Amino acid sequence: MGWLRARRLVLLAACLGLCGERGALGASFYGESYVGLNIIEVSSELSLQLKFQTSKPQGLLFLAAGENDYCMIELLSGNLRAGHEDDIPSEAVFIVRTPPVHGYLQRSLSEEGSLGTDEKSPLIFTQQDIDDGYIHYVQTTPDQQQDCFLLDVMNGFQAVSRLEILVDIVPKWIPLAVQNFTVQEGGSKLLPEDYFKIPSKHFEGLDCEFVLLTPPKHGSVENSHFPRVKLMKFTRKQVIALS
Structure with missing residues (x-):
């Protein structure tokens, strides 16, 4: 002014x-x-x-x-x-x-x-x-x-x-907003993009890699294109492509 x-x-x-x-x-x-x-x-x-x-x-x-x-x-x-x-x-x-x-x-x-x-x-x-x-x-x-x-x-x-x-002010760490979800016994659940939101304009379009520090005890995380192959990491682009 x-x-x-x-x-x-x-x-x-x-x-x-x-x-x-x-x-x-x-x-x-x-x-x-x-x-x-x-x-x-x-x-x-x-x-x-x-x-x-x-x-x-x-x-x-x-x-x-x-x-x-x-x-x-x-x-x-x-x-x-x-x-x-x-x-x-x-x-x-x-x-x-x-x-x-x-x-x-x-x-x-x-x-x-x-x-x-x-x-x-x-x-x-x-x-x-x-x-x-x-x-x-x-x-x-x-x-x-x-x-x-x-x-x-x-x-x-x-x-x-x-x-x-x-x-x-650019955040020192990448902010991540996640959601819990429910899956039917013996079934599977697609994890949509909304489950892995990064609420910061400074990281829009960033292709993050998510690493499982502790995998599920009673199931596994898989790519729907490659079933029965357990994943220990996946990318944001993969989540968007499969949503």
Whole structure:
């Protein structure tokens, strides 16, 4: 989210989705596509509220361009960068307005010949800190899927306020939701895909291998194409194909 002063053009660009609150305008962008908003010259502040979501490590997030200058926010190799035509990285300042809920930001300063120092939850850091790899997000609260924090960005020329950074948290272990089932005596039961759900978008389409640590005591697990051959392991693709 952000505000800008007297800009003529706002450009929202490549490789990201733009989505608002419930009932607000939403759009998706791919490749080199973008949307541009022409804004008339104004003497006071103009406010725009934008929300971005992207799975790409590269991409232009926001560009405000006038006749003689510009201000942009982009991702470069997964790092956030605020830029201006006369920008100096050490003068581009990020101010933490709302810290993360399920983790914290950390500034790690590594020095030659020493272990360096760590600053937990810095309130202010610069673009140079990010470029040098000093700023990290550290996730702490277990069983969370997403986190966010708000930043103000200033570089001496323009300012963007309440820039919301969303953090997708990838589970350390593959989550698996299984079901019990009933089989008639002397019969068999097809194990459908729903019995082996992986409730995480980060593992969609993953071909997992299931290994039986303890096999059944009064039966066996078999492939219906190869009956009477006991299995000690099978894959997710095999379950889907036989469902």
